Amino acid sequence: MTARTVRSVAAATLAAALIAVTAACSNPAGGSAAADTAVVGIANEPETLSPLLGYGKDGNSKIFDGLLTHDAQMRLRPALAVALPEVSADGLTYTYRLRQGVTFSDGRPFGAKDVVFTYRTILDAKTNNASKTELDAIADVREQGPDAVVFTLKYPYAPFAERTVLPIAPEHVAGRQDVNSGDFTTRPVGTGPYVLTGWSKGEKLSFAANPTYWGGAPAVKKFTMAVVKDDDVRATRLRSGELDAAILPPNLAKGFEKDEGRTTYTAKSFDYRNVTLPTHHNVTGDVAVRRALDLAVDRGAMVDRLLEGAGRPAYGPVPTDSPWFTAGTERAHDLPQAQRILDEAGWRPGADGIREKDGVRASFPLWYTSGDKIRQDHALAFASDAKKAGIEIKVEAGTWEVIEPRMKTDAVLAGGGSPADPDFDQYLLLKAALGGDGFNNMARYDNPVVDAALEDARRSADPAARKAAYNTVQRELVRNPGYVFLTHIDHLYVVGDRWTGPDGGPLTTQVEPHDHGLGAGPWWNVENWKPKQ
Structure with a gap:
C-alpha cells in the first residue's frame, strides 16, 4: 500500500x-x-x-x-x-x-x-x-x-x-x-x-x-x-x-x-514486499542496523520456500529484469558481514545473544496484516534471519486500522510497486517531505541525495538523465537503506x-x-x- x-x-x-x-x-x-x-x-x-x-x-x-x-x-x-x-x-x-x-x-x-x-x-x-x-x-x-x-x-x-x-x-x-x-x-x-x-x-x-x-x-x-x-x-x-x-x-x-x-x-508484477525501518525508532533509526538487516536477509530462500519460485529477490522497488534496474545493486546474503557491521557500530551481543548498545536492546516490533499468509511468512522469515545477526524482531498481526497509528516507530511488512514508470512508486515511497503522509514514505526515510535525484528524474524528459537519477536512488538504498526489500511476487x-x-x-x-x-x-x-x- x-x-x-x-x-x-x-x-x-x-x-x-x-x-x-x-x-x-x-x-x-x-x-x-x-x-x-x-x-x-x-x-x-x-x-x-x-x-x-x-x-x-x-x-x-x-x-x-x-x-x-x-x-x-x-x-x-x-x-x-x-x-x-x-x-x-x-x-x-x-x-x-x-x-x-x-x-x-x-x-x-x-x-x-x-x-x-x-x-x-x-x-x-x-x-x-x-x-x-x-x-x-x-x-x-x-x-x-x-x-x-x-x-x-x-x-x-x-x-x-x-x-x-x-x-x-x-x-x-x-x-x-x-x-x-x-x-x-x-x-x-x-x-x-x-x-x-x-x-x-x-x-x-x-x-x-x-x-x-x-x-x-x-x-x-x-x-x-x-x-x-x-x-x-x-x-x-x-x-x-x-x-x-x-x-x-x-x-x-x-x-x-x-x-x-x-x-x-x-501475472508478472512489480509488486514487492519490504520491511519498513522507521527512522524514529532508536534501533531501526541506526543506519548500521539497517545495513546489517539488508545483508542478513536470505532473499533467495524466501523466493524458493515462501513463494515456491513464483517471484524474484528484491533489492529495491525496481525488479531485476526491468530496464530501470541498476546493475551492481544486488545484495548477497552475507551474515558474517552483517555481524561485522553491528560489531563496528557498537552493537554487542548480550547474554541471550541479542545485541545491545548504550543500554538499548536491539529489538523492535514488526507488523503484518492479519490473514495475509504471504506477509506473515515473509515477516517470520525476516525475523528468523535477523535473530541470527543478534537482532530480536517481535512479529505482530493486525488490521491497517491497528497498524497505521504505529508506523512512525514500528516496522511493517509492507508492499508497493508500479510498472508504468519508476516515478510512480519511488517518489511516494522515498520522498522525505511525504514521510508520515498516510502510507506514503512509511519509514519516514530522509535522504537529501535521494530527494534531489527523485526531483531530477521527475523533471527531465531525457531518458538517459532519468536513468542516471534512478541509478543514484538505487545505489543510495544500498548505502543507507530505509527499507529492506525482500521479494518481487508473481x-x-x-x-x-x-x-x-x-x-x-x-x-x-x-x-x-x-x-x-x-x-x-x-x-x-x-x-x-x-x-x-
Whole structure:
C-alpha cells in the first residue's frame, strides 16, 4: 500500500441490495449459477470508489474510464480520448481529443468539463488525495471546446501520458457534493463497462453490466468481487465452488494445479514486499542496523520456500529484469558481514545473544496484516534471519486500522510497486517531505541525495538523465537503506474454465502493480470475456 485515501462506510441500502444480488448469482455447489455471471475472490478492497480520492488511478476501474487505458502488453491506448495525445515540441502541452456520444451510467453526457473538473479537484488542497503529488507537473488544464482538453505542464514530465489513465468523474454528480465525504465516494457514477449495484464493506462489491457502455455491453452481465482477506478461507471458498476465481498465494494455488475445469494464470508484477525501518525508532533509526538487516536477509530462500519460485529477490522497488534496474545493486546474503557491521557500530551481543548498545536492546516490533499468509511468512522469515545477526524482531498481526497509528516507530511488512514508470512508486515511497503522509514514505526515510535525484528524474524528459537519477536512488538504498526489500511476487489466479478472452482464446493477464485484485488479474478486461461455447 503506497497511498492513503479517505475511509468511508457503505450505505445500508447498498448492503441490502448486495445481499439480493449475491443470492441470485452465487451457487455454492458449482460457482455462478448463470453463464453470464462471475464471482471472484479478492484479498483487499478500496477505501473509496471515488477517483477524486485516488480510486483507480493506475487504470482498469470497472466503473470508470480514463482518457487512455492499457492493453494486454501495457501499451497506452485511447479510451475516452479518440487518440493518444498531441504533444508540443517542448513537451509542455498535451492535447486530448475526446470521444463523442459517451454517456455516464445515469444517462448524462460526458464532455471536456468533466475532465477539467476531475483533475482540478484532485489538485485542490482541500481534496484528501494523498497521490496528488503524482500530478505535480500540471500547471493548468482547460477545455478547448466541448470535445478537447489541453494540459499545460510546469516542466517536461516524460511519463505524463501514463497519468491520464486516471478515471474521469462526472461534474454534475461529484461537483455537487463534499469531495471527501459525499455519497459519490460509495455510490459512484461513471462511463465504465459496469455499474456498482452494491457494496458491503469487508464482504462484497457487486456490479451489473452497463447496457449503454460506449465500448459495447459486456457479455458477463453480473460481476461480484468477494472480499476475502484470509488466504486459506479464499482457497476454501474457491474449492467449494462458491467462487469462480480467486487470487491465491503460491502454496495454495498449487493445490489446484491438477483440477479439471480450472486454470492457474501467472501475472508478472512489480509488486514487492519490504520491511519498513522507521527512522524514529532508536534501533531501526541506526543506519548500521539497517545495513546489517539488508545483508542478513536470505532473499533467495524466501523466493524458493515462501513463494515456491513464483517471484524474484528484491533489492529495491525496481525488479531485476526491468530496464530501470541498476546493475551492481544486488545484495548477497552475507551474515558474517552483517555481524561485522553491528560489531563496528557498537552493537554487542548480550547474554541471550541479542545485541545491545548504550543500554538499548536491539529489538523492535514488526507488523503484518492479519490473514495475509504471504506477509506473515515473509515477516517470520525476516525475523528468523535477523535473530541470527543478534537482532530480536517481535512479529505482530493486525488490521491497517491497528497498524497505521504505529508506523512512525514500528516496522511493517509492507508492499508497493508500479510498472508504468519508476516515478510512480519511488517518489511516494522515498520522498522525505511525504514521510508520515498516510502510507506514503512509511519509514519516514530522509535522504537529501535521494530527494534531489527523485526531483531530477521527475523533471527531465531525457531518458538517459532519468536513468542516471534512478541509478543514484538505487545505489543510495544500498548505502543507507530505509527499507529492506525482500521479494518481487508473481500474482497467481485460479479461474474456472467457463470463459474465453475476446478473441476466443485463453484469458490474459498484464504486468501488474502492487494494488492487485479489483482491476488486475485475468478479469482486467472482464468486459470483453465471452462464455465458452
